[in-house]
Amino acid sequence: MTDNKTHIYFVPGLAASAAIFEFIRLPESTFEMHIIEWLIPESAHESLEHYAQRMSKYVEFPNAVLVGVSFGGVMVQEMKKYVQPKQVIIISSIKNRNEMPRSMRFAQITNAHKLLPTTAFSNLEKYERFAFTNSIKSRIHLYKKYLSMRDPLYLPWAVDTIVNWTRTEIDPEIIHIHGTDDFVFPVKYIKNFQKIERGTHVMIINKAQKISAMLEKILNE
Secondary structure, rough: OOOOEEEEEOOOOOOOOHHHHHOOOOOOOOOOOOEEOOOOOOOOOOOOHHHHHHHHOOOOOOOOOEEEHHHHHHHHHHHHHHHHOEHHHHHHHOHHHHHHHHHHHHHHHHHHHHHHOOHHHHHHHHOOOOOOOHHHHHHHHHHHHHHHOOOOOOHHHHHHHHHHOOOOOOOOOOOOEEEOOOOOOOOOOOOOOOOEEEOOOOOHHHHHHHHHHHHHHHHHH
Protein backbone atom coordinates (compact mmCIF):
# COMPACT_ATOMS: atom_id res chain seq x y z
CA MET A 1 0.00 0.00 0.00
CA THR A 2 2.05 2.96 -1.25
CA ASP A 3 1.59 6.37 -2.87
CA ASN A 4 3.52 9.61 -3.20
CA LYS A 5 2.19 11.25 -0.07
CA THR A 6 3.67 11.21 3.42
CA HIS A 7 1.12 9.64 5.73
CA ILE A 8 0.94 11.16 9.20
CA TYR A 9 -0.81 9.40 12.05
CA PHE A 10 -1.91 11.63 14.93
CA VAL A 11 -2.68 10.35 18.43
CA PRO A 12 -4.53 12.83 20.68
CA GLY A 13 -3.94 13.60 24.34
CA LEU A 14 -5.33 11.73 27.32
CA ALA A 15 -9.06 11.09 26.77
CA ALA A 16 -9.02 13.61 23.92
CA SER A 17 -10.77 13.26 20.58
CA ALA A 18 -9.73 13.87 16.99
CA ALA A 19 -11.23 17.37 17.38
CA ILE A 20 -8.00 18.66 18.97
CA PHE A 21 -6.39 18.44 15.51
CA GLU A 22 -9.16 20.32 13.71
CA PHE A 23 -7.00 23.43 13.16
CA ILE A 24 -3.82 21.64 12.06
CA ARG A 25 -3.24 22.34 8.38
CA LEU A 26 -0.68 20.61 6.14
CA PRO A 27 -0.49 20.72 2.32
CA GLU A 28 -2.87 18.03 1.08
CA SER A 29 -0.82 17.51 -2.07
CA THR A 30 2.11 16.28 0.03
CA PHE A 31 0.68 14.95 3.29
CA GLU A 32 -2.28 12.86 4.30
CA MET A 33 -3.47 13.08 7.90
CA HIS A 34 -4.94 10.15 9.82
CA ILE A 35 -6.23 10.14 13.40
CA ILE A 36 -5.92 7.09 15.64
CA GLU A 37 -8.64 7.30 18.27
CA TRP A 38 -8.18 5.85 21.74
CA LEU A 39 -9.18 2.24 22.29
CA ILE A 40 -10.95 0.95 25.36
CA PRO A 41 -8.42 -0.99 27.46
CA GLU A 42 -8.97 -4.74 27.49
CA SER A 43 -8.70 -4.62 31.27
CA ALA A 44 -7.64 -2.28 34.07
CA HIS A 45 -4.26 -4.03 34.00
CA GLU A 46 -3.54 -4.01 30.27
CA SER A 47 0.14 -3.18 29.79
CA LEU A 48 1.25 -0.09 27.89
CA GLU A 49 3.22 -2.33 25.55
CA HIS A 50 0.19 -4.45 24.64
CA TYR A 51 -2.04 -1.40 24.22
CA ALA A 52 0.57 0.29 21.99
CA GLN A 53 0.75 -2.85 19.87
CA ARG A 54 -3.03 -2.74 19.38
CA MET A 55 -2.89 0.95 18.46
CA SER A 56 -0.12 0.20 15.95
CA LYS A 57 -2.44 -1.99 13.91
CA TYR A 58 -4.16 1.17 12.69
CA VAL A 59 -0.97 2.38 10.98
CA GLU A 60 -1.65 1.01 7.51
CA PHE A 61 0.98 2.83 5.46
CA PRO A 62 4.69 2.02 5.66
CA ASN A 63 7.30 4.67 6.39
CA ALA A 64 4.67 6.84 8.05
CA VAL A 65 5.13 9.65 10.55
CA LEU A 66 3.70 9.37 14.07
CA VAL A 67 2.64 12.51 15.93
CA GLY A 68 1.40 12.33 19.51
CA VAL A 69 0.12 14.99 21.88
CA SER A 70 0.62 14.70 25.66
CA PHE A 71 -0.21 11.08 26.62
CA GLY A 72 -0.44 10.47 22.88
CA GLY A 73 3.23 11.45 22.74
CA VAL A 74 4.05 8.68 25.19
CA MET A 75 1.95 6.29 23.14
CA VAL A 76 3.62 7.00 19.79
CA GLN A 77 7.02 6.43 21.38
CA GLU A 78 5.83 3.01 22.51
CA MET A 79 4.27 2.35 19.08
CA LYS A 80 7.58 3.12 17.39
CA LYS A 81 8.97 -0.37 18.01
CA TYR A 82 6.02 -1.98 16.18
CA VAL A 83 5.69 0.14 13.03
CA GLN A 84 9.21 1.41 12.16
CA PRO A 85 8.03 4.93 11.32
CA LYS A 86 9.90 7.49 9.25
CA GLN A 87 9.71 9.99 12.11
CA VAL A 88 8.14 10.33 15.55
CA ILE A 89 7.12 13.80 16.72
CA ILE A 90 5.72 14.53 20.15
CA ILE A 91 3.92 17.70 21.21
CA SER A 92 3.30 18.89 24.79
CA SER A 93 4.61 15.60 26.05
CA ILE A 94 7.64 13.93 27.67
CA LYS A 95 10.43 11.67 26.41
CA ASN A 96 11.08 9.78 29.64
CA ARG A 97 9.94 9.79 33.25
CA ASN A 98 12.67 12.23 34.29
CA GLU A 99 10.77 14.91 32.33
CA MET A 100 7.69 14.39 34.49
CA PRO A 101 6.95 17.02 37.14
CA ARG A 102 7.84 15.96 40.67
CA SER A 103 4.18 15.63 41.62
CA MET A 104 3.69 12.97 38.97
CA ARG A 105 6.79 11.05 40.03
CA PHE A 106 5.63 11.31 43.64
CA ALA A 107 2.25 9.87 42.61
CA GLN A 108 3.93 6.68 41.47
CA ILE A 109 5.22 6.14 45.01
CA THR A 110 2.06 7.15 46.88
CA ASN A 111 -0.66 6.11 44.38
CA ALA A 112 -2.21 9.54 45.01
CA HIS A 113 -3.41 9.64 41.39
CA LYS A 114 -5.88 6.86 42.19
CA LEU A 115 -7.80 9.31 44.36
CA LEU A 116 -8.66 11.51 41.37
CA PRO A 117 -12.41 11.67 40.61
CA THR A 118 -12.01 10.29 37.09
CA THR A 119 -15.67 9.19 36.98
CA ALA A 120 -16.71 12.85 36.71
CA PHE A 121 -15.58 12.92 33.08
CA SER A 122 -17.93 10.08 32.17
CA ASN A 123 -20.91 12.00 33.58
CA LEU A 124 -20.56 15.42 31.96
CA GLU A 125 -24.23 15.45 30.91
CA LYS A 126 -25.17 15.09 34.57
CA TYR A 127 -23.09 18.14 35.56
CA GLU A 128 -24.33 20.13 32.56
CA ARG A 129 -27.79 20.27 34.16
CA PHE A 130 -26.32 22.21 37.08
CA ALA A 131 -24.30 24.67 35.01
CA PHE A 132 -25.97 27.96 35.87
CA THR A 133 -23.54 30.39 34.24
CA ASN A 134 -22.52 30.78 30.63
CA SER A 135 -18.86 30.38 31.59
CA ILE A 136 -19.44 26.97 33.16
CA LYS A 137 -21.72 25.90 30.30
CA SER A 138 -19.05 26.92 27.80
CA ARG A 139 -16.37 24.98 29.66
CA ILE A 140 -18.49 21.84 29.81
CA HIS A 141 -19.24 22.20 26.10
CA LEU A 142 -15.50 22.28 25.38
CA TYR A 143 -14.90 19.25 27.61
CA LYS A 144 -17.59 17.35 25.73
CA LYS A 145 -16.11 18.34 22.39
CA TYR A 146 -12.45 17.67 23.09
CA LEU A 147 -12.62 14.91 25.73
CA SER A 148 -14.64 12.26 23.95
CA MET A 149 -13.14 9.11 25.46
CA ARG A 150 -15.23 8.84 28.61
CA ASP A 151 -15.36 5.09 29.04
CA PRO A 152 -15.08 4.46 32.81
CA LEU A 153 -12.30 1.91 32.30
CA TYR A 154 -10.13 4.13 30.11
CA LEU A 155 -9.39 7.19 32.24
CA PRO A 156 -8.14 5.43 35.42
CA TRP A 157 -6.10 3.11 33.19
CA ALA A 158 -4.58 6.01 31.23
CA VAL A 159 -3.69 8.07 34.31
CA ASP A 160 -2.13 5.07 36.03
CA THR A 161 -0.24 4.13 32.86
CA ILE A 162 1.41 7.50 32.36
CA VAL A 163 2.25 7.91 36.06
CA ASN A 164 3.94 4.50 36.00
CA TRP A 165 5.75 4.93 32.68
CA THR A 166 9.13 3.31 33.25
CA ARG A 167 11.21 4.74 30.39
CA THR A 168 14.41 6.34 31.69
CA GLU A 169 16.41 6.74 28.47
CA ILE A 170 15.60 9.35 25.83
CA ASP A 171 15.32 8.12 22.25
CA PRO A 172 17.52 10.57 20.30
CA GLU A 173 15.35 10.13 17.21
CA ILE A 174 12.29 11.67 18.86
CA ILE A 175 11.47 15.22 17.76
CA HIS A 176 9.86 17.21 20.56
CA ILE A 177 7.74 20.38 20.27
CA HIS A 178 6.90 21.99 23.60
CA GLY A 179 5.34 25.19 24.88
CA THR A 180 7.17 27.48 27.28
CA ASP A 181 4.02 27.88 29.41
CA ASP A 182 2.98 24.23 29.63
CA PHE A 183 1.47 23.74 33.10
CA VAL A 184 1.14 19.94 32.93
CA PHE A 185 4.70 19.21 31.85
CA PRO A 186 6.65 22.32 32.93
CA VAL A 187 9.37 23.31 30.50
CA LYS A 188 12.04 23.36 33.22
CA TYR A 189 12.02 19.56 33.20
CA ILE A 190 12.12 19.18 29.40
CA LYS A 191 15.35 18.53 27.47
CA ASN A 192 16.15 19.00 23.78
CA PHE A 193 12.98 20.44 22.28
CA GLN A 194 11.74 22.94 19.73
CA LYS A 195 9.81 25.58 21.62
CA ILE A 196 6.59 27.43 21.04
CA GLU A 197 6.72 30.71 22.93
CA ARG A 198 3.85 31.09 25.40
CA GLY A 199 2.51 27.72 24.33
CA THR A 200 0.40 25.99 26.97
CA HIS A 201 -0.61 22.35 27.28
CA VAL A 202 -3.54 23.01 24.91
CA MET A 203 -1.48 24.79 22.26
CA ILE A 204 -2.41 22.12 19.70
CA ILE A 205 -5.73 24.02 19.59
CA ASN A 206 -4.90 27.67 20.25
CA LYS A 207 -1.52 27.78 18.50
CA ALA A 208 -2.35 25.38 15.69
CA GLN A 209 -1.09 27.71 12.97
CA LYS A 210 2.40 27.88 14.49
CA ILE A 211 2.47 24.15 15.13
CA SER A 212 1.32 23.43 11.57
CA ALA A 213 4.16 25.54 10.20
CA MET A 214 6.67 23.85 12.49
CA LEU A 215 5.43 20.38 11.52
CA GLU A 216 5.65 21.20 7.82
CA LYS A 217 9.21 22.47 8.25
CA ILE A 218 10.26 19.34 10.19
CA LEU A 219 8.61 17.00 7.68
CA ASN A 220 10.32 18.71 4.73
CA GLU A 221 13.81 18.63 6.23
